[in-house]
Amino acid sequence: MSSTIALHNLALAFYVLSIVVWVVARPIKSISQSIAVWPAVAGFLCQVLQVAIRWKQGGHLPVTGLFETQHFLALWVVATALYFAFRYWAYNFLPAAMGFAIAALLFASKGPKTVAPLTPAIDTPYFLIHVATSFAAYGLFGVAALMAIYRTLRISGSPLAAERRMLDECIYFGYILFTWAMITGSLWAYLTWGSYWTWRIKGLWSWILWFYYSGVLHVRSRPGWQGWPVNVLAVAGFVLVLFTYLGLGLLFKTSHPLL
Amino acid sequence: MASPEKPLEKSLDLIWRVATSPVTFVVLTILWCIDLAAGSIAAYFNDPQFWIKMDSYPFNLWLEQVAPKTFPLSLWVYILVALSYLMIISLLLCTINWFMRRRKRLKGLGEFLVHLGFLLIFAGFVLGSALGSRSQVNVPQGQTAKVPGMELDLKLENLSVVRSPEGRPLDTISSVGLFQDGVRVAGGKIRTNHPLIWGKTVVYPPEDYGAGVVGGVLGASGAGAVRLISGRAVTLADDRTLEVGGILQRGERRGNVLGPGMLVVMKNQAGRTMGSAYLSPVPGMPDKADIAGVRLTLGQLTESTYGLFRVHHDPGIWLVIIGSVILFLGTFWALAGYLGIVPGAAKPQE
Numbered sequence: 186m187s188s189t190i191a192l193h194n195l196a197l198a199f200y201v202l203s204i205v206v207w208v209v210a211r212p213i214k215s216i217s218q219s220i221a222v223w224p225a226v227a228g229f230l231c232q233v234l235q236v237a238i239r240w241k242q243g244g245h246l247p248v249t250g251l252f253e254t255q256h257f258l259a260l261w262v263v264a265t266a267l268y269f270a271f272r273y274w275a276y277n278f279l280p281a282a283m284g285f286a287i288a289a290l291l292f293a294s295k296g297p298k299t300v301a302p303l304t305p306a307i308d309t310p311y312f313l314i315h316v317a318t319s320f321a322a323y324g325l326f327g328v329a330a331l332m333a334i335y336r337t338l339r340i341s342g343s344p345l346a347a348e349r350r351m352l353d354e355c356i357y358f359g360y361i362l363f364t365w366a367m368i369t370g371s372l373w374a375y376l377t378w379g380s381y382w383t384w385r386i387k388g389l390w391s392w393i394l395w396f397y398y399s400g401v402l403h404v405r406s407r408p409g410w411q412g413w414p415v416n417v418l419a420v421a422g423f424v425l426v427l428f429t430y431l432g433l434g435l436l437f438k439t440s441h442p443l444l
Numbered sequence: 445m446a447s448p449e450k451p452l453e454k455s456l457d458l459i460w461r462v463a464t465s466p467v468t469f470v471v472l473t474i475l476w477c478i479d480l481a482a483g484s485i486a487a488y489f490n491d492p493q494f495w496i497k498m499d500s501y502p503f504n505l506w507l508e509q510v511a512p513k514t515f516p517l518s519l520w521v522y523i524l525v526a527l528s529y530l531m532i533i534s535l536l537l538c539t540i541n542w543f544m545r546r547r548k549r550l551k552g553l554g555e556f557l558v559h560l561g562f563l564l565i566f567a568g569f570v571l572g573s574a575l576g577s578r579s580q581v582n583v584p585q586g587q588t589a590k591v592p593g594m595e596l597d598l599k600l601e602n603l604s605v606v607r608s609p610e611g612r613p614l615d616t617i618s619s620v621g622l623f624q625d626g627v628r629v630a631g632g633k634i635r636t637n638h639p640l641i642w643g644k645t646v647v648y649p650p651e652d653y654g655a656g657v658v659g660g661v662l663g664a665s666g667a668g669a670v671r672l673i674s675g676r677a678v679t680l681a682d683d684r685t686l687e688v689g690g691i692l693q694r695g696e697r698r699g700n701v702l703g704p705g706m707l708v709v710m711k712n713q714a715g716r717t718m719g720s721a722y723l724s725p726v727p728g729m730p731d732k733a734d735i736a737g738v739r740l741t742l743g744q745l746t747e748s749t750y751g752l753f754r755v756h757h758d759p760g761i762w763l764v765i766i767g768s769v770i771l772f773l774g775t776f777w778a779l780a781g782y783l784g785i786v787p788g789a790a791k792p793q794e
Contacts, residue, residue, distance in 0.1 A: 305606070305615040305636040357782055361775045364558075368768050376637050379578070379648050379756045381764060382569060384498040389484045393477045400473040403466040437488055 192235035199228030200283040243300040248316040251296025259289040261324030277342040311373035318366040325359030330423030333416035390429040464541040469534040476527045483520030503573035551787040554778025561771025568763030576758045584658035585749040589675020597623040650751035656693045665739035
């Protein structure tokens with residue numbers, strides 16, 4: 186376990202370093218801000234290694250508990266930011282994505298770090314796919330919200346078409362992943378609780394989220410919704426994600442506890 | 445000069461365009477989300493057990509029997525139902541419209557499959573809500589009990605508890621058999637995440653289990669000793685039946701009634717209840733009762749290992765499964781279209 190904690194701390198340090206490098210390189214014309222990518226890559230590799238070790242130790246995809254789910258979330262956020270950096274040269278987006286990943290990893294630190302065996306209720310591939318795709322989708326929706334803020338403030342430094350493409354990819358891929366999460370979650374609920382549809386508050390709000398992003402997908406290509414409306418929808422969507430994930434877990438007794 | 449049909453054609457065209465517009469669907473979706481969000485929170489704060497109670501009924505039964513009693517707190521559920529149907533109509537028209545316009549090309553096929561899959565899931569949900577049933581049945585080990593509301597019997601052959609190295613119960617493994625008209629139609633071992641599935645009927649692992657009262661031996665005037673076990677009716681000489689209506693375990697209390705004990709119910713040939721009485725060996729509790737002229741005297745309670753099983757029957761489940769598969773394939777096709785591997789729907793341009 187100590188190796189995974191060390192890798193967790195190392196990943197955190199690399200993400201902080203990435204922001205520092207970006208800030209330091211910004212006023213210096215002879216240094217490209219693209220060098221901030223490399224600490225992010227190093228942190229990402231630390232996280233991948235950490236996930237691989239936990240997977241080997243636990244014998245299952247490590248997506249149970251706060252520590253592992255937050256790592257998974259951060260992994261997707263950083264992977265998306267790196268994809269944007271290499272594909273669209275969106276280096277200005279790195280600090281925001283790193284900030285998001287750092288917040289997720291700090292939150293992860295609050296959870297138990299031991300590799301726990303699966304209890305009978307979650308010892309099913311449906312659970313693992315459900316959680317993995319949920320957090321991947323949450324990560325992409327989060328990146329979409331950050332990109333929308335960048336677009337609104339006009340600080341991305343990327344061409345408008347690239348900005349729009351990045352935002353759209355996050356929402357589109359996030360929605361597809363979330364759809365898979367809903368299908369596997371429903372199947373799991375059918376086998377465990379007796380119905381693919383349950384009137385439990387977490388499930389209901391997940392459907393609200395799914396319908397919300399269904400609506401966003403329907404209007405995102407329409408001329409009247411380009412520009413600021415789709416930015417607002419992306420940010421509001423992530424607020425909904427945060428409430429569904431954190432708000433419900435903190436305010437209500439749910440079937441999906443945070444810890 | 446315009447022909448008289450033209451205004452009508454224009455109006456119909458406008459109605460069709462509004463009905464098949466994605467914006468109509470989005471507006472309905474927003475209203476649906478707002479209603480469910482507000483209603484779900486209000487319901488929770490009014491009664492934190494609201495959802496658990498709702499889950500124990502098929503939805504239509506809940507709407508018919510429970511919702512009117514909690515009105516106006518259940519108003520949002522009625523609104524939700526109305527909005528759901530409007531959303532589905534909008535989705536159906538959009539899908540038909542797509543099929544009429546674009547069926548010769550594969551462009552947008554992924555999105556079409558997603559819509560079709562969702563429509564099938566909804567149809568399955570409506571069918572399951574209207575015709576499905578959910579029952580609980582208490583089965584003593586080695587015994588067979590009738591599943592209420594279904595023409596089925598459930599036998600619990602064996603129940604064992606899986607424990608952690610510290611002795612904490614983790615799971616149960618139950619060997620069960622499902623019988624229809626005396627013929628075993630399904631059976632096997634069930635545990636968490638591995639229920640017994642027989643077509644549209646599913647038997648889930650026990651919600652509760654343990655050693656406890658499962659019935660008792662009674663003396664009945666004119667019939668002698670009667671051995672009653674939960675889930676099985678005993679027929680008396682005049683075709684009246686006796687059965688266990690409920691059980692309280694040791695230390696349990698319902699109002700003024702203390703456990704252990706059992707509620708004995710007498711029914712006539714037509715299955716109508718003629719009377720009932722709670723019998724218990726606890727001092728101060730009745731151990732004798734007269735029901736419809738029959739004197740019942742409690743001899744002793746029978747204790748055994750028992751399991752409280754849930755049995756669900758959902759006639760819409762196959763539509764839901766087919767719809768889910770289509771929806772799942774649709775997302776793959778849509779993804780491939782988005783990535784340019786197959787013809788895809790339009791992407792936004794700035």
